[in-house]
Amino acid sequence: MEFCFWQPAEHKIQNGSQKFALRQLMKGIIPDDVQGRQKKAFGAIQSEWFRQYFGQEIGDLLASDSFRARNFWNHKKLAEEVEKFFKGELDNSFFIWQCFNLELWFKEFID
Numbered sequence: 001m002e003f004c005f006w007q008p009a010e011h012k013i014q015n016g017s018q019k020f021a022l023r024q025l026m027k028g029i030i031p032d033d034v035q036g037r038q039k040k041a042f043g044a045i046q047s048e049w050f051r052q053y054f055g056q057e058i059g060d061l062l063a064s065d066s067f068r069a070r071n072f073w074n075h076k077k078l079a080e081e082v083e084k085f086f087k088g089e090l091d092n093s094f095f096i097w098q099c100f101n102l103e104l105w106f107k108e109f110i111d
Contacts, residue, residue: 047093051086058082058096061103066111073099 004012007021014020023035050058061067062079078099084090 046097047085047091050093050096054100055086058100061100066107067103070103070106 011021012019017023026035059082062075062082067073068075081090081092082096085092085096
């Protein structure tokens with residue numbers, strides 16, 4: 001990782017192509033049409049996971065005393081966002097994921 005970090009920019013990006021050195025290294029090994037493909041996003045199943053497997057944990061966390069004691073949360077707004085998510089009105093799963101993990105981090109390292 002450090003080796004790559006210290007390489008000059010022209011070794012990493014050239015003519016708008018990222019990972020230039022790696023692409024040059026793999027020339028003849030990986031076909032050009034594969035190397036030239038556009039990145040494709042894949043659908044995250046985060047929303048499904050939350051709805052199926054983490055609903056109870058999220059609810060418990062929102063109801064916890066330690067969560068309620070933190071003054072930086074807008075508890076009412078967050079509860080509304082979580083409710084909209086579980087009703088299927090809004091896919092804000094990434095936001096909920098961030099809040100959930102931040103609170104878990106606080107429980108682990110601060111409390």
